[in-house]
Amino acid sequence: MFKYLVIVSPLGFLYGSAGAFLSPENLVGRSGAKFPPDAATLAGLFFSENKSQKFAPHETLKQELFVSGPFWANHGDVANFYVPLPRHRIIDNSKDDEWRLSPQRKWERDPQKLDIEAEYRWQSIDSWKRPNTADIRKNSEMSRAPWEYVSFLHPQMKLDERHVLDEDGLFLENAVQMDEDFCLVYLSTYALPDGWYRFGGEGHMVDIRCQEIASDSTIHQLLTTKIQKTCALLTPGVWGSNHLSYRYPKHSEFPKEGIKMLTDKPIPYRYRIGQRSTERGRLGRGRYAVPPGTVYVFKQPLDKTWWEFPEDWFPREGLPLKHLGCGLCLPVDIEGVA
Known part of the structure; x- marks a missing residue:
């Protein structure tokens, strides 16, 4: 079971995390955007810091470290962090709507609201079990992400002095700026000592506390509640083998018959394993994943918590992806599902 909230407060711009830099040869802007850093980034920090701080033997850490995220929170109420809004809920400033299942097990919604667009993609974890979307909007328990993408001129320094190159010394790069009142939140089975760390591929400085x-917290209660006929993903879901990805586990223990999904297009899921110092070097792993917010409805009760999902439901590349919080899901109420 997750024991800690890992609270990450960025210090300044997170350049590079917003995607590929801009140049005359690369004008695609944010096509490679990836923010916040995924759980694999935090796992890498744990293993890196364990070399010097030794809070667990390497093999023990490899077996017992589970991390998941990313989420975010207000510094004043970290326990009530924000998670992706399930796809059956649609909320904007003035209206709300929900998808429901008809008696024929078909997704349907109010035909008078077909043009509604979701303005919000996050809801507080304390509002997860609200009976309907209208209550969430009434209590203002939904939000937009507290970061924005900006572009700025980044200097390219000379090799032998701290001056910008005389020619082509500046280039335009994408960056992320996060509101200082907010922080990133991850779930973990281990705690890092409080302090400043370099976090992510660009080596950004962040303040971390656990x-x-x-x-009696909401997240603990939800994680220990067995999923019956409905659940929603909080993190990307990668199911299947090392060679093929599926929309749900192709496993004999998984109730595949009559499954219904409410989802969006697949998203890239990529991380690196290995060390720069080894002959093999770092190996990039990439595949498509089912996006966060995806809702699953089963014909037969699943009767498991995420912790009870077998590890062979997930690919194993370096670490089983379950250790990186892949496919973390919680039970959710859907109108029309008994």
Whole structure:
């Protein structure tokens, strides 16, 4: 079970995390955008810091470290962090709507609201079990992401002095700026000592502190509640083998018959394993994933928590992807599902 909230407060711009830099040869802008850093980034930090701080033997850490995220929160209420809004909920400033299942097990919604667009993609974890979308909007428990993408001129320094190159010394790069009142939040089975760390491929400086998850907290209660006929993903879901990805586990223990999904187009899921110092070097792993917010409805009860999902439901590349919080899901109420 996850024991800690890992709270990451960025210090300044997170350049590079917003995607490929801009140049005359690369005008695609944010096509490679990837923010916030995924759980694999945090796992890499744990293993890196463990070399010097030794809070667990390497093999023990490899077996027992589970991380998941990313989420975000207000510094004043970290325990009530924000998670992706399930796809059956559609909320904007003035209206709300929900998808439901008809008696024929078909997704349907109010035909008078077909033109509604979702303005919000996040909801607080404390509002997860609200009976309907209208209550979430009434209590203002939904939000937009507290970061924005900006572009700025980045200097390219001379090799032998701290001056910009005389020619082509500046290039335009994408960056992310996060509101200082907010922080990123991850779930973990281990805690990092509080302090400043380099975090992510660009080596950004961040302030990290950890907070124990209380047994009476909403997230603890949800994680220990068995999923019956409905659930929604909080993180990207990668199911299947090392060679093929599926929309749900192709496993004999998984109730595949009559499954219904409410989802969006697949998203890239990529991370690196290995060390720069080894002959093999770092190996990039990439595949498509089912996006966060995807809703699953089963014909037969699943009767498992995410913690009880077998590891062979997930690909294993370096670490089983379950250790990186892949496919973390929580039970959710859907109108029309008994």
